[in-house]
Amino acid sequence: MKAKKLTKETIGSLGVSDVKFPDFGPGDTIAVAQRIKEGDKERIQVFQGDVICVHKNGASSTFTVRKISANSVAVERIFPFYSPLIESIKFVKKGKVRRAKLYYIRERIGKAARLQEQILTKEQKEEMLQSGNENKAEEASL
Helix, strand or coil: CCCCCHHHHHHHHHHCCCCEEECCCCEEEEEEEEEEEEEEEEEEEEEEEEEEECCCCHHHHEEEEEEEHHHHCEEEEECCCCCCCCCEEEECCCCCCCCCCCHHHHCCHHHCCCCCCCCCCCCHHHHHHHHHHHHHHHHHCC
């Protein structure tokens, strides 16, 4: 049997389905609602924190979210972007950062670990939401 010839682009797009998540990047604060199955029951758990990195690699794309929980204990979770367990992602606020990977936040504690918020006007927020919808429409047409 002869193997099928696939290009790198075709292999990279396998398993990639259309998701309706808002555009976010490093430094942004998001709330990820994930389905948790415990025995025969299923519930939705929300994990809200700062995005410290985004790995874009086709179907295996991931993003890391970090939050400070009780007693100042930091918790990081890596979410697969195309996971069927992710119910929704809610954009909370935009962070003002100058790097793509925010690993230096791990060593900081207290107020030094906070990210500065980028203030957006009402028009900028509406424009960002519209451009996000347009990008999704362009990707769906391809």
